[in-house]
Amino acid sequence: MKYRSAFDIIGPVMIGPSSSHTAGAARIGRVARTLFEKQPTKAVISLYGSFAKTYKGHGTDLALVAGILDFDTFDDRIPDALKIAEETGIEVQFLTENAVTEHPNTVKINLYDGEGKELELIGISIGGGTIEITEINSFKLKLSGANPAILVLHEDRFGMISAVTSILSRNEINIGHMEVSRKDRGDVAVMVIEMDHQIDDGSFAELSFLPGVTQVIRLVD
Structure with a gap:
């Protein structure tokens, strides 16, 4: 460590x-x-x-x-x-x-x-x-819990990772660490995204209304 x-x-x-x-x-x-x-x-x-x-x-x-x-x-x-x-x-x-x-x-x-x-x-x-x-x-x-982060629960299907990261990129939010986990193919998946700074409300809303996203949780630093 x-x-x-x-x-x-x-x-x-x-x-x-x-x-x-x-x-x-x-x-x-x-x-x-x-x-x-x-x-x-x-x-x-x-x-x-x-x-x-x-x-x-x-x-x-x-x-x-x-x-x-x-x-x-x-x-x-x-x-x-x-x-x-x-x-x-x-x-x-x-x-x-x-x-x-x-x-x-x-x-x-x-x-x-x-x-x-x-x-x-x-x-x-x-x-x-x-x-x-x-x-x-x-x-x-x-x-880690040491940095601002979000958890994105979503459908496990083609294009979800790209759709989420495109929103973050467009809003100039830099990703420090990212992981994707799923239970079964085609089932529910979760993205864990740690960022350099807290996500703004507008970007958070964009992610929340993204087709295929079921929930976005903001983890306060």
Whole structure:
């Protein structure tokens, strides 16, 4: 893993005690909340590896729930996240798993709204508050969460990638990283696009109304 600056090793401004177990966890939770696009009514959080062993002592449980509440890493409400979640009507369940994962700081978050909407996200905290999202709703991907990004859910058919990237090019939006994943040929696919700056509302609307696109989700940096 290469770090871009000393701050990637030291970690972000945060409520402690650990950048990987607290700040990273909060960021993963916040990505899940952003992708869910609303406050959930239930969160099932499955912890693996060192997360499963130390989550209470390192405040990982508080940080994950704080992220789901849309709190940033430095929010002084993090120590009260579980209480705030209960007060706002979010049922939280923690599960510790024995399965061996590729990275010790791995978490799976399942969010529900009580009306049929669901999200499953798997993320890892790789140190210094840096994270990586490796799976969303069974789609394998690689999303750092460090840059402005969009997720484009679309039909898996000819010309979709070109149509999306043409809109970004026409609006002078530079792509830093892009991945495409699909479940089955001709089924639903997802593009993960990280950009140099946040996408503007006009470009976002163009993508949303593109034939074959079912949903566009903006991930706030």
